[in-house]
Amino acid sequence: MDGSAQLKKLRAALLTWFDRSARDLPWRMVDAAGKRDPYRVWVSEILLQQTQVVRGRIYFEHFVEQFPSVEALAAAPLEDVLKAWEGCGYYARARNLHKAAARMAAEGMPMTYVGWLALPGVGPYTAAAISSLAYGEARAVNDGNVRRVLSRLHAEAQPTAVWVQQQADTLLDPQRPGDWNEALMDLGATVCLPKTPNCPACPLTEQCAAFQSGTPKLYPLPKPAAKVRAVEAVALLIGDAECAYLEQRGGTLLGGLYGLPLEEGSIQTALPRLLERLSAHSPQLLGTVSHSMTHRQITLHVYAAQASQERQQVAQRPLSRLDHKALGLLPPQGAAQVRLL
Template identity: 65%
Template sequence: MFWLPEDTVGPRRPRYTPPVTLSPTDLPALRSALLTWFGRAGRALPWRTGPEGRRDPYRVWVSEVLLQQTQVARGRVYFERFLDAFPTVQVLAEAPIEAVLKAWEGCGYYARARNLHRAAGVMAREGIPTTYDGWRALPGVGPYTAAAVASLACGEARAVNDGNVRRVLARLHGERQPTEAWVQARADELLDPARPGAWNEAVMDLGATVCTPKAPRCGECALAAWCVAFRSGEPATFPAPKVRAAVREVRAVALLLGDAREAVLERREGTLLGGLMGLPTGVVAEGESERDALTRLAARLGVTVTGELGTVTHGMTHRRITLTVYGGQGGPARTPVAGAALSRLDHKALGLWERRQASLFAPA
């Protein structure tokens, strides 16, 4: 539901108007308008190689996994880097997981890279899927990714449902609080069965470039004639903001034993950073002081703490990590840092040592 402004002069008197359902008779003109716009204004993206509906499935798959948590501007750089390292699914399957994680470095959510590697192994043995169900059966491939690859690369009539699609459809129908099921149902209704790949790309491009979250350019929108949110005069208020999970504050300490070139590194565990290497780290438990955590970490490694290097912060999946980094002596053997796959948090921690060295040798 939404509120329409009155057309009279004076204070606004909101008037309730229910969401609308497009008539089947609207669909041909609506589809034609959006696809015509897409033919003129669609983005030229590096993963859009191959004819419409027959995109390169490997490139589409990698790009869709990458863009789940990465903006397109940064994603293009990461995509090209990843494809340079692993130009085919066979090369990706044969690569060691450490090399895959290193190429994924900076993209975050490293479970995606591990699942890419696992799925590539399946495809190297069994072939690249040609249907939605085939893609859905691969490790780490959810409904959105399967629908995207099936429609863009295989020509299958599957509607995608992502943040851009959600926003476009919520505004088009005037729905303030669209559920996942509602968005998928509306996307399925609007999908052009004759050109599913182009339609999906068009809706996503419209959301990314015209129907943007805070400042939609309704005057340029191919769907303005049918859009309830546009007629409301307040399109940016659709859909209502999602309730975000509270950000959890996490404090931790780390030991840099060595320098930014060679240091003691440990393999991370868990779903977010599992498989990556990083500085030895200890979380400051509730009711515990930072010094207690540092003492426990130093004892585990058998090292002597030599002093504090500084503090870095990093946001990651509804948590904000504050990491205090200390120098130390002794402990396990150092390993080269350059070849290791590290998280951004660890790169920030190593940056403290580099800044400290720069300041020590800076001219007076």
Template identity: 60%
Template sequence: MPDFTPAELTRVRSALLGWFDRNGRDLPWRHGPEGRRDPYRAWVAEVLLQQTQVARGLTYYQRFLDSFPTVHALAAAPQEAVLKAWEGCGYYARARNLHRAAQHVAAHGYPHDHAGWLALPGVGPYTAAALSSLTQNAAHAVNDGNVRRVLARLHAHPQPTPAWVQAHADTLLDPDRPGAWNEAVMDLGATICTPKAPQCHRCPLSPWCQAAALGTPTAYPAPKPRPAVQDLHAVAVLIGTPEHAALEERTGTLLGGLMGLPSQSFDPAQPAAQAQAIAALCNRLHATPGETLGQVTHAMTHRRVTLHVYRATGGPAPQDVSRAALSRLDRKALNLMTPLLTPPT
């Protein structure tokens, strides 16, 4: 499809922004003057929603703001308190980076422009474009999955590259209302131009949409090849009870900073690897292994982790689990013991 003429571009912008003004989602972080939103609330929302659906994110968002109502409160908090408030949201590197960036902002003030946002820890091109447009009315177009899908269908492009999406998003961006435009495209993708069941009859862009004209909107964009899922196995020990258990701090980028049951990875393809791993883990902890409690599995990004859980005695002293930030994987592991503690009816 050729580029829009200036007159068409004006009509496209008017149609989408008119639809957004009537139908935009009423979300708590959107309250405030257009283009001059509260930067802290907008920032928390953008980071939280990067890997979390809005319906779930609303609860997490309010819980996080209740714990840290200002950027200064967040900056002053210990990391373990931040991770505890983030518990259940997953992708904990987001919380760690948000905490680091909040400390910078508390000391030096909020960024003045897109480049300033981009310089903060954990803030990439999408977040910088969103925050500069929403809080400073800066003309920067966002580029995420919703935007990619809307533009791919609008132009009937089966395999849009990130550069292609960004170029077309920049062209369509309304320079007078960049923040509203960015939110309008994302809302359209989230509520109307959905991946599997687009409602073309309700779409304000349908008069210009090439995929709708062809009658095959779900063909655009073509599905991306899914990366192979990496299966990881580890043994873990439960010393104590589900309420008071020995814990240790996780390391690495996936669950780094969280607490969890002491564990050790192993390769299930190697003979006797699981038995060797539990022996080595208990030796490290100065603990004695007991019976097997079972196993739990949890998918994280492109990894599927299976934790084989054992009882153990001795070793580190148990601590109050309710005060620790744990991953869902460890919550599942602790729940393995709950039926054993429940008396028969």
């Protein structure tokens, strides 16, 4: 069988499997004409950049219910968008969604890979996914699932990003590019799993070099683990879990969110700085929480203290999971006590 016939057979095998086994996901809804809403595709792809499908599904449904269109998202205050994103992490995604929505509301929604790529928060993978799924443009995606499937298909132990993209471009079905992209991703997410590939359920075992080798789970080799930096910090709770003094975060990681006043450093160094900065006194240790955040392991010591700063309703502000953990240290019976401080 020549290469063209082999490629045709591989495409047919995977798409037949996909037509039968595709995951039922809310962002895959189509209209009467069989078309997808580009807005829903875009939101889902941004959400799934750093969030697993199980959690992403919940956040997606909540987000599009609150902001059902790009115009609704553009018109909403950024703080409302961050509140809807609360707990999902990687908040730059929400800020970029809001920026991009404002641009699209003014200029129209892109219809090509190049147009999507020009928007904030949209990289090559996301632009390829949106343009292929919503508009049928022949653009191959390259994510972790695709990388693993193609690595095993060709028994390539150390696939580079360039190599994966080249293979993905070659295999892409130009007649059904969106379905093909999702088929590869679904196969990686449900069958060609990292540690326990379910080869008997795979439609590509006949073409899979790693399966033929007898050791498919050895492909690809693990990527070097990113170094994790230990960070120690102190936070101050002035008020209680319902009404407290909050500060708005800056920077790219948590920018726009609110949280307890915080200083990085040890208790011996950070706590005095906090007390002085806020003219606070009588600190009482509530406890310590740990939280992982973008290659950082944070140990946060949380103190209650007395001060005169104006307090806000906590539920009305978007907070990070770290701050929710900190507020969770305050037991219900302790709330009234601290409220009186």
